[in-house]
Amino acid sequence: MPTPQAMSPEKKLFLRERELNALLEITQAINHDPTEDALYKIFQFTLLGQLNIRRLVLYVKEEGEWACMVSFGSDLSDFRRIPLPEAISNNCTNTPCPVPALNLRAEWQNLETVIPVVNNGEVLAYVLIGNVQADYVSDEATKFLETLSNILIGAIQNRRLARQRIESAAMRKEIEIAQEVQTMLFPRQLPNDVGVAVSASYVPHTAIGGDYYDVVNIDANRFLFCVADVSGKGVPASLLMSNFQAGLRTLLRQQADLSTVVSELNNLIYRNAVSEKFITAFFGIYNRSTRELQYVSAGHNAAILLPDSGPHQLLSEGTTMLGIFEDLPFLHVQSLTVPPRSLLLTYTDGLTEVFNTAGEEYGEEGVIAFLGNARYLPLKVLHQEVLKEIEAFNENGNSFADDVTILSCRFK
CATH class of the missing domain: 3.60.40.10 (PPM-type phosphatase domain)
Known part of the structure; x- marks a missing residue:
């Protein structure tokens, strides 16, 4: 993992500009109301294009189970087929964790940092990054990644809740109609x-x-x-x-x-x-x-x-x-x-x-x-x-x- 170095004001300004661009792309995508799969792809391309993160794996909790929703980068296994290790879910619950310290199997060694995405004390997702430019390994930078991921996961959860409300309302209406039909029989x-x-x-x-x-x-x-x-x-x-x-x-x-x-x-x-x-x-x-x-x-x-x-x-x-x-x-x-x-x-x-x-x-x-x-x-x-x-x-x-x-x- 590259060692963070003191950045010049120009580099810091450049990095902030790229972060703002990444944030703008994500929020615009959310406002355009694409599918969940499209949001994950936009998230992937935003981190690749704006922040120059070359390897990324995103695990999201789906109905109580961890599922890999994004996996891209050279020399990476297909993490969509690999369960999230307990070493991550048990140890990375609040702050970023270095991957080498977790003693994971070989396929995880091309990743460098695990960033938990936390909301109200609950871990909603894990962002694993690797092959990151030297300017983007500071605590401040990983915090921005956590924030960006939180916006994405929150938007997806809100969509699901809205869809569930619509489906529940439709189901209630179906039940109401069926009850009326049955009563009329x-x-x-x-x-x-x-x-x-x-x-x-x-x-x-x-x-x-x-x-x-x-x-x-x-x-x-x-x-x-x-x-x-x-x-x-x-x-x-x-x-x-x-x-x-x-x-x-x-x-x-x-x-x-x-x-x-x-x-x-x-x-x-x-x-x-x-x-x-x-x-x-x-x-x-x-x-x-x-x-x-x-x-x-x-x-x-x-x-x-x-x-x-x-x-x-x-x-x-x-x-x-x-x-x-x-x-x-x-x-x-x-x-x-x-x-x-x-x-x-x-x-x-x-x-x-x-x-x-x-x-x-x-x-x-x-x-x-x-x-x-x-x-x-x-x-x-x-x-x-x-x-x-x-x-x-x-x-x-x-x-x-x-x-x-x-x-x-x-x-x-």
Whole structure:
């Protein structure tokens, strides 16, 4: 490393002029709003052209990890592939360090000084320089390099923060729109008449869940009810559910039978789903005048039917998950007569996939046991009580691992 010598006033003035030019180039580049990569290149060319620094390596902390962003000069290794040594990060935390004193490997020996770039007591970057002209090795000069680097790193951080704010605002808007869409998917009114009462509850795990339920009147006697669960969460799941609902309601307006409804929805999801998404669903069509219930379980949790007397019945037959196959490999529409004063409970797997501290799952058996004691409660109260029970059972308290949707029908 060259030894600093006393500079003449002319040399000192010349050096200050070059420093000002370097500072001007960097600030002009920042004001012209180039990309981060362009800023690093301008930084490199500024130090090379204005300050005659022939070798430079710049490490910047990126998400808690050190990354080499600039590496130029003759006889230098590609430091973008070389991790920052702990000898630098542990020892150079405040003032410049001479490279020979750090006992680094051979590839570091063409560099002479490590300059930490510090802000509020935290090292944001390391500037390593080598082959520097004799006039540019004073403490004052290295301090200017630190200042120049601080301006660059600060500008880049400000850009990232601004970009993150914009991205966060866009994300919040997306979530807000998706929440509105999801809210609009749920029916405003549920049947409650002399023949049947229906109630539904929805507890999302995240801001935008992947569950869906619907009840649609087909004619004066018949209505369809559905509970569905999209793989995944967030905006894509919400959009897929909106397509699902639009398809379902269009098919019902066309008086399609249940077999056609399920087949066409499978085709719709297969064509529109991305990232290997699929939907499980339970569909039921109830006829008040005949008490006939037609149903299809598409890879979904079995609905639980409890007659007024006798054992419960699991409604699990139908077909596979929707959206996996272009054509469903099989489809069986089941039909049964619902006895008076029966209760039907449909739900998504967030209700059953809850575990206690011993690792035991609440499961389908837990739901059936609960219904055995609470089946005659008003439907809304029944939902509240089963949610309280799984909260108490859940080792994570009231934080569920998935959305919970419950739709129940009391047949009078």
